[in-house]
Amino acid sequence: VLSLIHVNELILYLLTGRSRGTTACGVELATNYDICDGRIHACADLPPELALADIAPDGSFHLQHPDLGHLVAYKEALGCCSCGVHAYCGGRCPVQAAAGPELLAQYCTLMRLHVQVVQNHFPEVLSLLKKHDISLQTLYNKSACLAQFTDVTP
Numbered sequence: 001v002l003s004l005i006h007v008n009e010l011i012l013y014l015l016t017g018r019s020r021g022t023t024a025c026g027v028e029l030a031t032n033y034d035i036c037d038g039r040i041h042a043c044a045d046l047p048p049e050l051a052l053a054d055i056a057p058d059g060s061f062h063l064q065h066p067d068l069g070h071l072v073a074y075k076e077a078l079g080c081c082s083c084g085v086h087a088y089c090g091g092r093c094p095v096q097a098a099a100g101p102e103l104l105a106q107y108c109t110l111m112r113l114h115v116q117v118v119q120n121h122f123p124e125v126l127s128l129l130k131k132h133d134i135s136l137q138t139l140y141n142k143s144a145c146l147a148q149f150t151d152v153t154p
Contacts, residue, residue, distance in 0.1 A: 001142040008144040020090035045095040085115040
């Protein structure tokens, strides 16, 4: 198995029919935070004014479970849910969205092309997986599982 993490992850999504259900980083779930400059952030790459809480000198903080749905509100205007690759993509990164609609549209085009290239080679991929007796679990264990630890949006 070649360690093409994002490609192997996509292959698993295509084979299983699973849907990501969130953006790739899952920032809108408010289950993972970054600490920068004494503040708690939903994502270290978001602007400082979007910090969720300050950390006091004694280390205490007050963080209510925030509703971060506004970070992915752009998905409706972009038409993410009706996009043919949304199950895998999950919508673009909120930081990319903040950069403006033109850049966001370019990323979407690249994502659709990425998925299309893999889909075009899918019969060959399936054949090779079968020929080399590579299970979905093996594909996940040897490569795709690493996607959750990367800073690479699919």
